[in-house]
Amino acid sequence: MSTSRLRQGPLNLSEWVAAPMPPHCGGLAFFAGTVRNVHEGRAVSGIKYHAHVALAERRLAEIEAEAAARFGAEVSVAHAVGDLAVGDASVVVVARAGHRAEAFAACRWAIDTLKQTVPIWKEERYADGETRFQEGTPIKDIKNT
């Protein structure tokens, strides 16, 4: 497994929950985002993910560190780049903590924060062949989420 948090192509979900659980942890919360077949009523056939690699890698690492500090959880995040098909996984977050409340809170915070702070862009490919970048949200600092 690469230590990079950006991966070329779809993510393999099983890989992210297979690591042994630390003995002091009792809860693992996991989130995966996958490519849907529809967006705002329009049939989607796939998504190409673009990233600013250096800044994205830095911010993904910072999200893990900030989640640990805020929630006392061990958090790992990864995001796909390149062409994904419907059903493919584009993003994963895994949070391990003493109890489920912290695990859920850290997992939810990490995915919500990732969407606002990491320089990644969805270029949707529609069933009719057209491609379009999603509108998105102005990038924020992690500390402001």
Next chain:
Amino acid sequence: MSTSRLRQGPLNLSEWVAAPMPPHCGGLAFFAGTVRNVHEGRAVSGIKYHAHVALAERRLAEIEAEAAARFGAEVSVAHAVGDLAVGDASVVVVARAGHRAEAFAACRWAIDTLKQTVPIWKEERYADGETRFQEGTPIKDIKNT
């Protein structure tokens, strides 16, 4: 894979996230509970899970159905019975939905509800060899959660 939701021995986490994602779903939330090495300050070496099998199977199935009705999510739950060691997974919940909000809500509701409505009992085994049943919470109806 058995269709039973009670499994003898520890659960294999990877199995629960490996199924293909339905094309209309964009979010998968997953929770696993694992055996911790400490409970209320006391060193734990393992837990034996006991269940009332017929009622537990019925209630686990009802939790899946109720989560689907409440959150529009596809939910699967499973629980281990028998002897588990520290780090072993005792319970899993997976929720697949159109978006992450419903997936997280369904996953969280299912695990919180399971703990109050399913006839399963933890018998803790401590490092000094003593065993003790955890106190627990009076069983509730699923509709009352």
Next chain:
Amino acid sequence: MRIVIECCGASQRWCGAESVSLDLGETATVSSALDRMAERYPELAARRETLAVAIGDQIVHAGRALAEGERLALIPPVSGG
């Protein structure tokens, strides 16, 4: 009538057995079976309000009438997860 009570979870320890047979009157209910168990097992009596009873795969209410030979399960507070 004679019924059997299966003792689940910690109730095995309170009753000192995995199951208990009770001889009850003809109009016995879930509640009267619990009364008898509470008389016999003090540790159970102290927890009476926290107990439920299942027959088959369903929780039954206190007033449910019992029939000869039925098997009841005593459901103490649960601790799954």
Next chain:
Amino acid sequence: MRIVIECCGASQRWCGAESVSLDLGETATVSSALDRMAERYPELAARRETLAVAIGDQIVHAGRALAEGERLALIPPVSGG
């Protein structure tokens, strides 16, 4: 000085290029580079308030002074996840 702007995400479409070279005065800042881009690309001008700029692996503030040959990345609104 001459700098290079790398156009990320949808900004490639707004500028019609993956990267753009700019000739700027000696005291140029991130803000003056964005001004020049906005003059040249109307689709960018309309979104000026939503844009950020990165140098290396960090977001830089509008007042940061630029140096000859630096590479800036234009960061339009993000849509990862």
